[in-house]
Amino acid sequence: MGVRDGYSRARRALGDRSTALAVAVVGGLLALDLLRRLFTGMVAPGQVATYLWTGLVIGLIYGLAGIGLSLTYSILSFANFAHGDHVTAGAFSGWAVAYAIAGSGAAELGSRLLVQASPGQVGASIVSTPLAILAGLLAAMVLAVALALVMDRLVYKPMRGAEGISLLIASVGVAFALRYLLAFVFGTNSRGVTASVPRYTIGGLVVNAHEITLAATALALMLGVHLLLQRTKLGKAMRAMADNEDLARVTGIPTERVIRWTWIVGGGLAGAAGYLVVLKTGTISYSFGWVLLLLIFAAVILGGIGSVYGAMAGGVIIGLTENVALVWLRGPYSDFTLPVAFGLMILILLVRPSGLFGGVTTA
């Protein structure tokens, strides 16, 4: 028994190390190749900088949305498959409000509230209608919070203490219900939303005002989450509950209130992420959150599911990977960035099965 254990442990350690070594070697070769391409002019430095910037921007979205997923996982102990549809719901409600404010007079209210008016007529952008954009962001967060609280009351609260797998399946049901409710109200067409904004070119790096808005907002919200978790009584209680729910209860922490705040924080961030991703891509459709969810999950798992900081880091890594991969995936291969991002996730999990921040309990 002991010998076998020792043997398999040695094998595992060896396996870990050789995988890590292989990852390091491949990573090193790719870095060298990148340098070669830069020096031989196969790829322009500005192009690489733009890939990095775009990757960071989209990665911040994955991270922002991932925080809520991680919180629900660590505090309520289930993987919430409806999270992506909370993202969509937040986006629609936020843009409905932004359109209502931005396009007054340009298109009739009904079409604006359903985000169906043409973007050209409404002309919503951070440059032309900054107040409407900000009001929309706020509305996206508030309505996503309300939605999360309603869903908790209707679905998850009656199931409190149930197995994670039952809750997961319930959340799949919530996901479908939400998605088709959105399709019913807002329609199934994918459409443009934002007006174009000025682009700035800094030595080949192309940046636009919406990307800057997104990055600044996402970073501010992440800082807010960090301060909440580390400095406030509520945040510490959330970490405590993620750590050990039974102990939290016998310590006198009001667990139901902490759960409610978990939904508020996670829901609000999901709404913000949905609203911001539409600001960046300029289009909206009833199912985009569901598609995004796969990447959000990848980010959260890569970072170590249950860890908020892992979700942030994992999101940025996934975003950077799928964009920097474009250095090698040119022409017809540029559709294959997602497999690269997921491939990296699998590689990291082979070396660190609990994810980058897994095992260190950070809520």
Place this chain on the structure above:
Amino acid sequence: MSAGPNADSDADADPGADRATTAGAGTDTTVTGESLLAVRDLDAGYGDLQVLEDVDLDVRDGEYVTVVGPNGAGKSTVMKSVFGLTNFMGGSITFDGRDIAGRNPEEIIRYGVGYVPQNENVFAGLSVRENLEMGAYILDEVPQERLESVFDRFPILRERQGQKAGTMSGGQRQMLAMGRALMLDPQLLLLDEPSAGLAPDLVEEMFDRIDAINDSGTAVLMVEQNAKEALRRCDRGYVLVDGRNRYVDEGSALLADEEVRREFLGG
């Protein structure tokens, strides 16, 4: 819950008839009137499973009481029942004159009871200081003078207040767990097997610390598997077998009792 039928029949059957026979290894130690904690004819368990039957237990103000007995006797269940963590099926639990049976832990903490569970009794990912702050969660502000007095009692916690609790040794964690429970200056401290998992040389030290807590006026109800040491330290002891009271007496008297020694203390 499904406790209904059981609870009813037990409540009907009793009126304290067993008490005289269960309390019995020596002098009469049945507590009357002034108990801080009074458990009477307690039936409790988990889900449908009844673990305790007609358990009586008292802790006076400032008293140090231990519960010992073989594995599976229901020692921890008694303590959990007092703290509202089991399925209450009948009898009564009063603390400081209040009926606390079936209340939830958050309320019971407010009445002045602190509880230190046996395992995983610190928040591993929180710092030492944050763990102590969580102990005072029900207050609007962290009481600085309580924090200071906990730090004075366990100086190692002051030194390590920024360290993550999960990286501390077993003995230090046990101190932190007690410190957290002391943050609200409870009238009664419930300790579930405080010596479990400690290195032998730390066990004595842990019992000394519990003595000191009790000396400063806090009543202690402790469940221990280290029965000899627990009985030597306590004011009174209860021997629990199969979820029922078997003996109750002063700790020293139980230690001296032939039957108790033979049956439960290994001669």
